[in-house]
Amino acid sequence: MNANYKACLEAGFNCLEACNICFHACLKEEHPEKLTKSIELTRECADFCSLAIAAMQRSSIFVKDICGVCANICELCGNECKKHDHEHCQKCAEICFQCAEECRKLSA
């Protein structure tokens, strides 16, 4: 596997995990009605990160294109999650921004 993918792969794994954890935790919060955008975007972000991870692991020739879209999704998800004070949302936001940054580098 391309050694240049290492940092992005790790960021992708972290983002997949943070998004799935945040998704589930949002649904268990006292006021999930305030978190519907986070619920929507953490699902979207997790699903796309999962695809991006597989693309890197298989040395897909579409890694650049895929990481370009992934960066946009991670960024939007991070922007939404950082609005909410729950620890899982704040952590998810931070990790989404890291993944967006790594994806941006690979897509350049």
Next chain:
Amino acid sequence: MNANYKACLEAGFNCLEACNICFHACLKEEHPEKLTKSIELTRECADFCSLAIAAMQRSSIFVKDICGVCANICELCGNECKKHDHEHCQKCAEICFQCAEECRKLSA
């Protein structure tokens, strides 16, 4: 592709679509806080149906095992969705039960 899979594949496609539509519609309802279990299960059911569809299309030797689990997930998702009066929940429940039935046949 195995002709015996035809009915189950069609049920799986319908279930994937109904679950994704219901997931999104639940998040847009006035009281999503009453629908958190549906939101959780429609995601789970859509993701698993997607995998089951691919397994059938590729004539996986694990079709029986996969459809066995899929039937359980579809059934639980249907049981949850049928508790809610929204049209998308009622429709989703009906389609989940059809998919559960077809998956059960293939897993027998």
Next chain:
Amino acid sequence: MNANYKACLEAGFNCLEACNICFHACLKEEHPEKLTKSIELTRECADFCSLAIAAMQRSSIFVKDICGVCANICELCGNECKKHDHEHCQKCAEICFQCAEECRKLSA
């Protein structure tokens, strides 16, 4: 769900199926060593179509971006498959090009 997605969703379902069938059939051919690019690309195309289908069904705000990448993947997969005379390859190519066209429209 957005009615404009109907044609692309149907093309996506057909492409997912054609790619998964072609992937499996290529592995069973007498000379799979001549089909390694098709095997690689039909997997890639099936996986991406699966994600694009879910994005449309959930009215994702990233449908345009996702369909833009999907069109490129479908086109490359079609170009590769049409080089091979096997019926499943020729059929897959035709369906990939249809999907590429519908994705291109949505991403415009």
Next chain:
Amino acid sequence: MNANYKACLEAGFNCLEACNICFHACLKEEHPEKLTKSIELTRECADFCSLAIAAMQRSSIFVKDICGVCANICELCGNECKKHDHEHCQKCAEICFQCAEECRKLSA
């Protein structure tokens, strides 16, 4: 997230990566025609591990069922890959068996 999932999650991540790398490397070998079963099973195993990972991360109530099937897929994939001397096949086999063992524990 359930702390009991930690070892299985890590094994799942490793297995997803080893299978995707092995899949791609098999297609680039001089004699891919001898590796068609590995190609088929590493895809199947990677896709199922990906789903199992997401299920654990979201604390799905189907984790036991999903890990039960995952253990069978990992084991079969490992049995196939260990037949081949390529380093990526041997490594993949070893990691598949570890994942099968962890999945088996969780499904018990």
